[in-house]
Amino acid sequence: xxxxxxxxxxxxxxxxxxxxxxxxxxxxxxxxxxxxxxxxxxxxxxxxxxxxxxxxxxxxxxxxxxxxxxxxxxxxxxxxxxxxxxxxxxxxxxxxxxxxxxxxxxxxxxxxxxxxxx
Numbered sequence: 001x002x003x004x005x006x007x008x009x010x011x012x013x014x015x016x017x018x019x020x021x022x023x024x025x026x027x028x029x030x031x032x033x034x035x036x037x038x039x040x041x042x043x044x045x046x047x048x049x050x051x052x053x054x055x056x057x058x059x060x061x062x063x064x065x066x067x068x069x070x071x072x073x074x075x076x077x078x079x080x081x082x083x084x085x086x087x088x089x090x091x092x093x094x095x096x097x098x099x100x101x102x103x104x105x106x107x108x109x110x111x112x113x114x115x116x117x118x
Contacts, residue, residue: 044068074105079112087112 055061
């Protein structure tokens, strides 16, 4: 027997109170047992917020935010952000300034998207 005020009893009571939520993943195989995937997805947001503290000025923070946005957009379009940035940096010097939109990730998705494995 345990005292209701012991740490072990508190942990057991907590688990029993949340039992339906704890066992929900067993009823549906699509549900994860933990939220590690969501936490990993938000890790970049937390790191970016911390990095913005060292941007030096508002203009530096705005530039960093623009880069984070473009890198995130590349990921959403199925493009490797490093490959996209390399592609842009290799070509931007000779590219007409009025056509810089050609380098936006969604305009290069067909060019840089990974080839499906057959």
